[in-house]
Structures are given as structure tokens and as C-alpha cells.
Amino acid sequence: MIKKTSIYSHPLVHHLMDPEAQKGIPGVLYLENRENDDDKKVVAEIMARCFAPTLITTTSWEGFHFVGHEIRITEAVDCYGAVVWPSALVLCYFLEMNVKQYNMVDKNVIEIGAGTGLVSIVASLLGAHVTATDLPELLGNLQYNISRNTKMKCKHLPQVKELSWGVALDKNFPRSSNNFDYILAADVVYAHPFLEELLITFDHLCKETTIIFWVMKFRLEKENKFVDRFKELFDLEEISSFPSLNIKLYKAMKKNPRSAGYPQSRAWKAKAISSRLLL
Numbered sequence: 001m002i003k004k005t006s007i008y009s010h011p012l013v014h015h016l017m018d019p020e021a022q023k024g025i026p027g028v029l030y031l032e033n034r035e036n037d038d039d040k041k042v043v044a045e046i047m048a049r050c051f052a053p054t055l056i057t058t059t060s061w062e063g064f065h066f067v068g069h070e071i072r073i074t075e076a077v078d079c080y081g082a083v084v085w086p087s088a089l090v091l092c093y094f095l096e097m098n099v100k101q102y103n104m105v106d107k108n109v110i111e112i113g114a115g116t117g118l119v120s121i122v123a124s125l126l127g128a129h130v131t132a133t134d135l136p137e138l139l140g141n142l143q144y145n146i147s148r149n150t151k152m153k154c155k156h157l158p159q160v161k162e163l164s165w166g167v168a169l170d171k172n173f174p175r176s177s178n179n180f181d182y183i184l185a186a187d188v189v190y191a192h193p194f195l196e197e198l199l200i201t202f203d204h205l206c207k208e209t210t211i212i213f214w215v216m217k218f219r220l221e222k223e224n225k226f227v228d229r230f231k232e233l234f235d236l237e238e239i240s241s242f243p244s245l246n247i248k249l250y251k252a253m254k255k256n257p258r259s260a261g262y263p264q265s266r267a268w269k270a271k272a273i274s275s276r277l278l279l
Contacts, residue, residue, distance in 0.1 A: 036243065043244050046093045047086070064118060066092050067125040071149050073116045074141060082141055084116050086245050087187035087215040092122040094213065094240070094249060095184075102211070104128040105155070107181040110205060112163060112198075113188035114138075117145040123184060124154040133163035166197030169204045178205055185214045195226050203233055203254070212252040217245065 051063045062084060064071040076082035095104065105127035111120045112133055120132035124146075134142055143160045150158055163172070183205055188198060202212065212234065216223060230236060233255055240249040 039242055039244050043242055046089050049089060049093065050084075064089070064092070066096055066122045069125055069149070069153065071118065071121055073118055073145050073149075075116055076141060082116055082138055084118050085187045085217070087217050087247055088115070088118050090240075090242065090245070090247055090249060091119050091184060091186045091213060091215045094215075095119075095122055095126060099126060102182075102213075104182070108179050109182045109184060110180045111184040111186075112165075112201060112205075113185060114142055114160075115186075117142045117149075117160075119184050119186055120158055121146055121149045123182075124150045124156065124158045127155045128182075129156045130158035132158055132160050135164060136162050163201070165194050165201045169201065173205060175204065178207060180205055180207070180210050183210060183212045183214075185212065187215065187217055189216050189223050189226050190219070195229070199226075199229055199233065202230070206234075206254045208254055210254065212250070214250045214252060215247060216250070217247045219246070 049065045051065070053061060053063060059074060061072045061074050064073065064084075073084055075084060095102070104123055107128045108131075109120075109123050109128040110131045110133060111123070114120050114132035114134045115138065117132055120130045124130045132142060132146060139160055139162060146158050146160060161172075183202065185202075189195065206212070216227075218224070227236070230252070234252040235255055237251045238248055239251050242248070
């Protein structure tokens with residue numbers, strides 16, 4: 001079982017605590033230190049939602065506290081998609097703390113790249129109709145985690161469904177039946193060759209009123225470029241930033257077709273699908 005390290009062992013936190021790194025204009029320094037303190041307090045609260053079992057069991061699991069429930073997640077150490085990353089905790093915390101502004105009760109929600117299912121479980125506990133999606137090889141563990149943590153606890157039983165980005169979208173998720181109020185995504189942008197297909201998938205699942213909540217940990221230059229590509233089709237707003245984790249939380253909605261340059265987007269869609277078929 002993968003154990004989370006303390007947030008205070010994060011190299012960025014050590015940098016923030018280093019007096020030599022805090023030299024600057026006094027007024028700016030005060031604001032920066034205050035922002036850093038606020039960041040670390042919130043991050044500490046988020047990470048405190050994670051706990052490890054006190055006893056060793058035959059099936060390894062990791063525990064989380066959200067929406068008044070103890071959630072037990074089984075992870076897999078041999079797959080990035082089957083591990084709970086900090087971005088998922090950030091998104092769960094956001095959903096729980098903003099239930100008045102973004103009420104999930106009876107809303108249609110889809111999570112892409114659901115992984116272990118933690119975010120989908122929290123959205124279900126908040127009352128949403130949830131569809132948790134991921135690649136075929138992850139669905140078994142995803143279904144297991146969702147079933148054990150939502151049965152007899154949720155207003156609506158969540159669904160688990162296969163979704164390979166950019167593949168058979170019209171067949172498996174026809175636009176006529178896409179009625180998602182929210183799209184959730186945590187740490188779906190990483191060093192993989194299918195970022196264009198991810199963008200196509202976001203675009204396909206969205207209607208004009210759909211709200212995307214997307215949390216991303218910045219690691220590589222590719223991620224910055226993806227944000228720029230994303231802005232071509234979506235109005236993107238940074239809601240929260242966690243410098244000590246190098247994570248940002250975004251809210252996005254589809255742009256007006258005229259301002260988004262959709263004729264051009266159709267061209268990159270065809271190119272992306274063609275490149276995928278050639279792999």
C-alpha cells in the first residue's frame with residue numbers, strides 16, 4: 001500500500017520555510033508569507049482527511065474522511081490510475097466545502113479518469129447521479145471501491161462505465177443523451193500521448209451549461225501547453241491554488257462556438273483521432 005508522505009516533507013514547503021528564500025520587499029514578503037501560511041493550513045486540513053488502518057489486513061486499503069463517512073479505498077501499486085493522488089483529495093475537499101454554491105443533489109455528474117473512484121464516491125455521497133469512467137483495465141477495482149463505499153449510503157447508486165478518451169464517443173456517449181451538469185477530473189493530465197483526445201472528450205461531454213471542475217498538479221511543460229489548448233475551447237477560471245503541492249483547481253465552461261473557433265477545432269479533432277488509430 002502506498003503511504004502519503006507528510007506535506008511538510010514536500011520540497012516546495014522546505015523552500016517556503018527557508019529564510020534565505022524569503023528575502024524581498026517587506027510588503028510583498030508579508031503578503032507572500034500570509035498566502036503561504038494559508039496554503040499550508042488548508043493543505044494540512046485536506047491531507048488530514050487521509051488515514052491508514054491501525055491493523056494489517058489481508059486486503060490493503062487506505063482510509064479517507066469525507067461527507068461524514070469513512071471511505072476505504074483499495075489501491076494498486078502497479079498502475080498510476082489506481083492510486084489516490086493529492087489532486088483527488090483537493091477536489092473532494094472542494095466539493096464537500098462548497099455544497100451550498102455547487103449543490104450536487106440530483107445533479108448528473110461524470111468523472112473522467114476516475115481511477116480508484118474516491119472523487120466519484122464523494123460526489124455520490126453528496127447526492128449526485130454519478131457516472132465514474134476510466135480505461136477497461138481499471139474498471140474492476142473502480143467498481144469494487146465504489147460498491148463497497150456507496151451501497152445503502154447514497155441517494156443514487158453510481159454507475160461505472162468504460163471511457164477511452166476520443167474513442168467511440170458518439171456510440172458510447174451520444175451527444176443527444178449527454179446531460180451532465182458537472183464534469184469532474186483530478187490529475188488527468190500527465191506525460192501521456194493522448195492529450196488531444198482528452199480535449200476532444202471534454203468537448204464532447206459538455207453542453208453549454210456544463211461546469212467542469214478540474215484539478216491539476218503541474219509537473220511538466222506539456223501540462224502548461226495543454227492549459228493553453230484548453231483555453232481555446234473553454235472559459236477557464238482558477239478557483240484555488242496550492243503552491244506547496246504545485247496543484248491548481250480550475251472551473252471551466254464551454255465557450256460560445258463562434259469565439260472558440262470550432263471550424264479549426266474540427267480539424268484538430270480529425271487529426272487527433274487519425275494519429276490515435278495509427279498507434
